[in-house]
Amino acid sequence: MNQRNLDGNSIIIRLEMTTKDIKFGEVASAISEAGGDIIAIDVISTNQDVSVRDLTVAVTDSQDNSKIIEAVRQLKGVSIVNVSDRTFLLHLGGKIEVTPKTPIHNREDLSRVYTPDVARVCSAISEEPGKAFSLTIKRNTVAVVSDGSAVLGLGNIGPRAAMPVMEGKAMLFKQFAGVDAFPICLDTQDTEEIIRTVKAISPAFGGINLEDISSPRCFEIERRLNEELDIPVFHDDQHGTAVVLYAGLINALKLVDKSIEDVKIVVCGIGAAGVACSNILLSAGAKRLIGVDREGAIIRTNTYENEVWNEYAARTNPDLETGSLREVIRDADVFIGLSRGNLLTREDVQTMADNPIVFAMANPVPEIMPALVEDIVAVMATGRSDYPNQINNVLCFPGMFRAVLDCRATEINEEMKLAAAQAIASSISDEERTRYYIIPSVFNDKVVKSMRSRVIEAAIKTGVARRVPREQPREGGES
Ligand SMILES: NC(=O)C1=CN([C@@H]2O[C@H](COP(=O)(O)OP(=O)(O)OC[C@H]3O[C@@H](n4cnc5c(N)ncnc54)[C@H](O)[C@@H]3O)[C@@H](O)[C@H]2O)C=CC1
Numbered sequence: 001m002n003q004r005n006l007d008g009n010s011i012i013i014r015l016e017m018t019t020k021d022i023k024f025g026e027v028a029s030a031i032s033e034a035g036g037d038i039i040a041i042d043v044i045s046t047n048q049d050v051s052v053r054d055l056t057v058a059v060t061d062s063q064d065n066s067k068i069i070e071a072v073r074q075l076k077g078v079s080i081v082n083v084s085d086r087t088f089l090l091h092l093g094g095k096i097e098v099t100p101k102t103p104i105h106n107r108e109d110l111s112r113v114y115t116p117d118v119a120r121v122c123s124a125i126s127e128e129p130g131k132a133f134s135l136t137i138k139r140n141t142v143a144v145v146s147d148g149s150a151v152l153g154l155g156n157i158g159p160r161a162a163m164p165v166m167e168g169k170a171m172l173f174k175q176f177a178g179v180d181a182f183p184i185c186l187d188t189q190d191t192e193e194i195i196r197t198v199k200a201i202s203p204a205f206g207g208i209n210l211e212d213i214s215s216p217r218c219f220e221i222e223r224r225l226n227e228e229l230d231i232p233v234f235h236d237d238q239h240g241t242a243v244v245l246y247a248g249l250i251n252a253l254k255l256v257d258k259s260i261e262d263v264k265i266v267v268c269g270i271g272a273a274g275v276a277c278s279n280i281l282l283s284a285g286a287k288r289l290i291g292v293d294r295e296g297a298i299i300r301t302n303t304y305e306n307e308v309w310n311e312y313a314a315r316t317n318p319d320l321e322t323g324s325l326r327e328v329i330r331d332a333d334v335f336i337g338l339s340r341g342n343l344l345t346r347e348d349v350q351t352m353a354d355n356p357i358v359f360a361m362a363n364p365v366p367e368i369m370p371a372l373v374e375d376i377v378a379v380m381a382t383g384r385s386d387y388p389n390q391i392n393n394v395l396c397f398p399g400m401f402r403a404v405l406d407c408r409a410t411e412i413n414e415e416m417k418l419a420a421a422q423a424i425a426s427s428i429s430d431e432e433r434t435r436y437y438i439i440p441s442v443f444n445d446k447v448v449k450s451m452r453s454r455v456i457e458a459a460i461k462t463g464v465a466r467r468v469p470r471e472q473p474r475e476g477g478e479s
């Protein structure tokens with residue numbers, strides 16, 4: 001793996017060189033010695049005396065940016081005009097926008113889309129509220145709601161800082177499944193206030209994707225909203241992650257020829273994602289599953305303040321193992337990390353059973369970097385886009401919401417999640433499956449299609465679909 005891509009970070013330095021004082025080779029060496037790697041050079045202008053160039057420089061981590069800039073600044077005959085970070089440039093002004101579906105050219109158009117004619121449409125919905133699905137954006141629109149309390153693995157960074165992630169999710173919804181999604185970051189972390197607010201905004205939406213809300217509040221928020229709303233409410237960090245994890249594990253276990261009933265599974269980080277991933281594995285037949293959090297293994301002989309952990313303990317850790325991650329990982333066949341970066345060591349992995357499977361899914365930094373253990377594990381997966389086997393909920397939420405919007409499901413139940421996992425897993429054939437290919441790429445457009453039809457089938461079978469849609473999705477949702 002190319003080290004310079006670990007943080008996926010690159011900067012563009014615009015510099016002005018006085019040709020009599022410095023040669024470009026000297027600039028290149030200074031950048032390289034400071035840890036940078038020049039990946040593109042654009043000459044902006046040049047004359048006998050001065051040359052202005054844009055250098056795109058890949059850096060190992062963001063701390064190297066200042067080292068590189070300082071090294072260039074020290075050179076005689078060079079002045080830095082500007083430094084821009086390509087990721088920040090991409091975020092200028094946000095990543096999404098609202099675009100009208102029909103142009104407004106004249107007064108007639110105006111009176112149709114707005115007053116007075118719009119009033120007839122409003123009255124029709126008032127008489128029959130179900131018409132909101134066919135006459136408004138509701139049929140194809142999802143709210144991506146966060147309170148910024150557990151953003152990726154960055155922790156409680158608040159609603160403003162959470163926006164770039166939620167905007168990113170909205171882009172993915174549209175790109176992969178044609179779903180219009182809107183980011184809504186709430187300036188409250190109070191459970192009741194979040195529930196009240198989401199209920200109050202729900203008329204505009206056909207589904208609610210809760211995102212990056214910390215545990216245990218996320219469980220109560222999701223449960224109550226599901227009870228009190230007639231559209232699906234899906235906490236993606238729980239169920240989206242669980243669906244994709246189970247899909248990946250189905251294929252990884254086939255590779256090592258082990259069965260879910262027999263393997264010892266250690267789940268590290270019993271928060272939103274950890275609880276849901278454990279639940280889906282238990283429903284799929286896992287018997288020897290142990291959860292570990294900061295205090296060590298979760299065990300039913302202890303009583304926890306977190307009521308979710310008491311219930312969790314009752315269903316897991318049958319052999320009552322105690323101790324830290326380092327102790328319980330011994331002899332485990334599968335490690336699933338949903339906690340934070342860099343807490344697993346090569347030595348820990350060496351104590352696992354033969355052919356260990358390591359899914360280090362914390363973002364943005366996994367529990368262990370693949371390069372540290374690739375030679376001693378049978379299968380390695382992370383949540384990141386820059387390594388093989390990306391186990392990330394992005395493989396689930398677009399297809400899942402495409403399905404539930406199209407069949408107007410009232411909820412997303414266990415059968416629908418298992419159907420989604422099977423759709424993802426089976427998109428890789430026996431011939432295609434390798435240790436580097438247990439999960440399809442998010443760019444594999446067969447995944448959303450197959451998930452849509454399997455999830456709709458499960459929704460109809462379990463009686464939560466309000467309509468039977470056509471085979472192929474219509475652009476802009478079903479009317
Ligand atoms: N790959 C993927 O698709 C997804 C990855 N994640 C990642 O999983 C992690 C957890 O996310 P959430 O469950 O939403 O957060 P959360 O805040 O609900 O749960 C995190 C849990 O990890 C525990 N933890 C923290 N440090 C620990 C340590 N040193 N040892 C053991 N446990 C520790 C916390 O006590 C907490 O219970 C994050 O890094 C997130 O980015 C989450 C959802 C999807």
Ligand SMILES: CC(=O)C(=O)O
Binds near residue numbers: 151153212236237392
């Ligand atoms: C992928 C995701 O949802 C997370 O890391 O929180």
Ligand SMILES: [Mg+2]
Binds near residue numbers: 152211212236237
């Ligand atoms: Mg998340």
